[in-house]
Amino acid sequence: MxxxxxxxxxxxxxxxxxxxxxxxxxxxxxxxxxxxxxxxxxxxxxxxxxxxxxxxxxxxxxxxxxxxxxxxxxxxxxxxxxxxxxxxxxxxxxxxxxxxxxxxxxxxxxxxxxxxxxxxxxxxxxxxxxxxxxxxxxxxxxxxxxxxKNALLRSSQEAIERDLREARKLQQSLVREDYRSFGTAEVSLLLRPVGHVGGDLVGFFPINARRVGLYGIDVSGHGITSAVMVARLAGYLSGASAEQNLAMVESEFGIYEGRPPAELAAMLNELVLEEMQTESYFTLVYADVDLVTGEVVLVQAGHPYPVVQRRSGEVEFIGNGGLPVGLIAGARYDSVQTRLHPGDRLILLSDGMTEAMTPEGKMIDHDGLAAIFQKFAQLRGRAFLEAVSWELDAWAQEAPADDVSAVVFSFDGAKINLD
CATH class of the missing domain: 3.40.50.2300 (Response regulator)
Structure with a gap:
């Protein structure tokens, strides 16, 4: 050499x-x-x-x-x-x-x-x-x-990944509770973003001693923009502060009561269009439920149809569709009423469930969802939600392509009968 x-x-x-x-x-x-x-x-x-x-x-x-x-x-x-x-x-x-x-x-x-x-x-x-x-x-x-340049890109991607992981933690913290028992009823939540952060949000808050508000939100698109909008909407429906919760209205006696669901949807629609001035919009389902009588008043604003599953296992899809929130100025929304009897449950679910699709492009329909709900009719709360989620993943034969979120309100009946 x-x-x-x-x-x-x-x-x-x-x-x-x-x-x-x-x-x-x-x-x-x-x-x-x-x-x-x-x-x-x-x-x-x-x-x-x-x-x-x-x-x-x-x-x-x-x-x-x-x-x-x-x-x-x-x-x-x-x-x-x-x-x-x-x-x-x-x-x-x-x-x-x-x-x-x-x-x-x-x-x-x-x-x-x-x-x-x-x-x-x-x-x-x-x-x-x-x-x-x-x-x-x-x-x-x-x-x-x-x-x-690749090294610089990897460094930048690692920094973004770290930020997104922290953002995911912060977004998950928006759901302070994923389960609560009200004595005569219980509510369970499922929130599973498809990426680090997502555009879905579910939650609940007490309106007063006998009523509870339940909601599901799905912001258009994915990623950071949707996540930021979700964070802002979470503030508008916060259970920690009645003064800041748009679903609550103060009466002349200084007592907070629930705002009618259709009125809430209209208020959010104008707020998004006038104050946020964003191209994003969202679908909403919000239900005001009486813990004693089981009476439900809800609004469906472009969100998938809410489900009532009776004690017998029978499944009913309710609602009237409605326009998404933040899409058209002056949009009008209608309330829908139903009643839960002891052993019934109300299910609010996102399109990550209703639009689950097989690799061949077949989308699950209402009959398919109803069959899954009936299959797990004996399960309650979080166990029911997880079982349904796993069944949908198995049906689609792949990981979900969209955020998956749901609220299940199980009604056991009033301890006293006020009828």
Whole structure:
């Protein structure tokens, strides 16, 4: 092995950060001296090896930037050496030039398949060698620039991932409780974003001693914009502060009562259009439930149809569709009423459930959902929600493509009868 270092020549532009390291491999010592002499006017660190086996040892300990290897050598030939070179782990790309007297198309194809970047015909012309090395350095510079940009991109992506993980924690904290017993009833929540953050929100809050508000929201789109809007809407329906909860209205006696559901939807619609001034809109289902009588008054604003599952397992889809919130100014909304009897439950679910789809493109319909609800009719609360969610995943044969959220309100009947 004979190291050779020469002064800078005008024909080759070296790497700005370090001299390029060139490994010349040939089983002819004469050929090694000839090529080294041709590289003498370029600012390269030149290393030579008399065989491919020796060259592999050099590559393992001091990886070269460029390899110039003869094709025909005793022992391992040039293409086999190139394959072995490509299998080695490297921090950066290595440029490989094969020296050959072969000109047949099949031979050239064989060399390219082995991983070679370029060819030089023997005997080697000095000017052509320098020109090929200039081209090789351009390739290496592009690889290095791309690697640097990829490293920067990975760093940025890692930072975004960290922020999104924290955002997910914050969004999950919007659901302060996923279960509560009211004595005569219980409510359970399911919120499963498809990404780090999602556009779904579910929740509940006491209106007074005998009434509770339940809601489900689905903001259009996905990602950060939807998540930010969800966070703002959560503030409008906060159970921690009646003064800030738009679903609550203060009476003339200073007592907070529930705002009629249809009125709430209309108020949110105007608020989104006038104050938020965003292109996003959302669907909403909000129910005001009497814990004593089981009376339900709800509004459906573009959200999937609410479900009442009777004690017998029978499933009823209720509601009237309605327009999404924040889409059309002056939109009007209607209230829907129903009544729960002891053993019944009210289910508010998102389109992540109602639009579950098989790989063949078949979407589950009301009959399919009803069958799943009936299958797990004996389960309650969170166990029921998880079982339904798993069944839908199995039916779709893949992970959900949309956020999945639901509210289940199970009514056990009043302890006293006020009828």
């Amino acid at each position: 004979v190291p050779v270092a020469r002064a800078l020549g005008s024909e080759v532009t070296p790497c700005a950060s370090a001299r390029r390291r060139i490994l010349v491999v040939d089983d002819s010592r004469m050929q090694l001296r000839i090529i080294s002499a041709q590289l003498a006017r370029s600012d390269f660190e030149v290393i030579t090896a008399i065989s491919a086996e020796e060259a592999l040892g050099i590559c393992a300990h001091s990886p070269p930037d460029i390899v110039i290897s003869d094709w025909m050598m005793t022992g391992m030939n040039g293409p086999d050496f190139c394959r072995a070179f490509r299998r080695m782990e490297r921090a950066s790309y290595g440029y490989f030039i094969l020296l050959t007297s072969k000109s047949d198309t099949m031979d050239v194809s064989h060399g390219l398949e082995s991983g070679a970047d370029d060819f030089l015909s023997k005997p080697v012309n000095g000017s052509e060698l320098r020109a090929r090395l200039i081209a090789g350095q351009r390739i290496l510079a592009m690889h290095e620039e791309l690697s640097a």
